[in-house]
Amino acid sequence: MADRLEALTGALLSAARAAGATSADAMATEGTAISADVRQGRLEQAERAEGVEIGLRVFVGHRQACVSASDQSARTIAEMAERAVAMAREAPEDDTAGLADPSQLAKGWDLAALELTDPADDPSAAALEAAARAAEAAALGVQGVTQVEAGAAFSRRSLFLAASNGFAGGYGRSSHSLSAMAITGEGLAMERDWAAESRAWGADMPSPEEIGQRAGDRAVSRAGARRPKTGAYPVLFDERISASLVGHLLSAVNGMSIVRGASWLRDALGQQVLPKGMSITEDPTRPRLTGSRPFDGEGLATGVRAIVADGVLTGWTLDLATARRLGMQSTASASRNVSSPPAPGNGNIALTQGVHSREDLLSDMGTGLLVTGFIGASINPNTGDYSRGVSGFWVEKGEITYPVNECTIAGNLRDMLLAIVPANDARTHLSHVVPSLLVAGLTLAGE
Structure with a gap:
């Protein structure tokens, strides 16, 4: 899978150069997702989705454009590059747009240490349905619960990012999830509550019965x-x-909010924003977590950083573009998908x-x-x-x-x-x- 995605990004970059781009980056993703939902003792919905998506961002000087597709044919790739270059030539000039300098790029990483992909076999649709049914039965077993909806899902996704500045790298990710929503009472007296769990590795998931029981207990307590x-x-x-609450703070210190001046913390850099002794730390290197990754959406190496230290706001969350606008350095926080340019975002966060x-x-x-x-x-x-x-x-x-x-x-x-x-x-x-x-x-x- 990784070789296939690497080849697609290479073809996209070659097509961009041929179409007249001065620089470019490309992303290719491939994934499978499967889910099963049950309600009132019956399978209500089962879905399976799989596919490959490709995206290309081109620069003509300091003008940029992004295009994406789900077809990987050579003809489509050539047309994508031509269309993207034509769009970029009509885009407004932006002197903050551009790829990372090669000296900023991640040079190596230990994917095995991140443990992002479950080594076990993928669960079958029947296994997901059985898990959802077990959660539903456990919730219905709580006295006072009248209705339950439960669902189980699994996905496995790989991505590869390459750029004309020399960066090339990829990684995969898996996700297991199970949820239950329980209802007690009827009509205007109806109350509901839920329980849900998600893990990168299936072995780390709590049992469906535990999740269903928790949802049922929570719903009944609301009667x-x-x-x-x-x-x-x-x-x-x-x-x-x-x-x-922490999410509102993170939104306020996001580089996009600061650049736009639309932040209640826009003048708070270096000031106290939490009680003394409290910090907010971001760590994208923690194993088996959804927010972990070896590099960001622009190929910069991720690492541990303090957003708030001892109550004091230490910095913004920045990608390359917002960092350039503010005269700062990127915090390796670029997030992206195949159809849009990078934007700042946070991964694994911990509050003291x-x-x-x-x-x-x-x-x-x-x-x-x-x-x-x-x-x-x-x-x-x-x-x-x-x-x-x-x-x-x-x-x-x-x-x-x-x-x-x-x-x-x-x-x-x-x-x-x-x-x-x-x-x-x-x-x-x-x-x-x-x-x-x-x-x-x-x-x-x-x-």
Whole structure:
């Protein structure tokens, strides 16, 4: 497979040169995906998809254009190159557009150490259906669960990237996933919750029964949900959804947001954005994770970096173009697909964990709200004003008392993140390792 993709990128680069491009890069991907969904004891849907996609980015001076196709014939490749060069000649001049200097390129990497591809045989459609059925049965076995939807999926994908600056490299990736969504009650009293797991290696997956049981238990715990009191209360973001808070910070420090001036952290470089002692670290070298990769979408070597260190924002997330616009160096954070140019993005993220358990934080908060789910969002990217519909559980005297829904929490992200208190319950197998987070004094709109 790798040889085939390498040959396709080589053909694309040759065609680009022949069509008049001054430089170019090419990407080829090949993958297989299979899934099975069950509902009410029956197979509801089964899908299998496979194919090859190719993409070409060409430069004519500082003008660029991207084209892609799923046909790999020599005629198509030649037409792609001609069309891309014609498009680039009509594109606006951009002095930040261009490939990496050869001195910036990754020179070698250890794919085996990343363990991105499962060495076991691919699961069959029948095996995926059986796993989904097992999860469904486990959820239905929880007293009070009335309906369940469950699904299992597997994919295996390879990519190869080559450029006229001399870079050439590729890698593969596999993914196993299983999810269950359970419903309790009927009509207006209906409540739902879910459980899902995903791993690069099937051997690391929890059992379908465990996932189904968890979904059923969560759904039943939400029976009888009602609106909470209106007021200002501490809010504990459960570990299942707490990564969204860090995600808002990551969006605000993304180079595209900074270049556009559309970021509530645009003037915060070198300033305190988290409590002292807390850091956000990106590590694309962690094995068996979806965010791991040996090089970025422009061929630069990936490595560990601190986005926030001891509470202080240390830098933006940059690809080559945004780095050039800002007069900085790329952080090897380029992400891309076959049909578009690179853009900055984050992979494996970890927020410093705390020393106390989630139960300790519940006890500390006294009276407040434990948030376990979101419904919609309103985030102002310029000011950081934050408002989200949520569901979860009301807490009195440090104890969960009843489930809640149909309420909204509001605050400002800059203030919220400066005041977070982390628990110690983050799951380390995730690509975003973020524990439960306690935030004091948010406005809660309920009854």
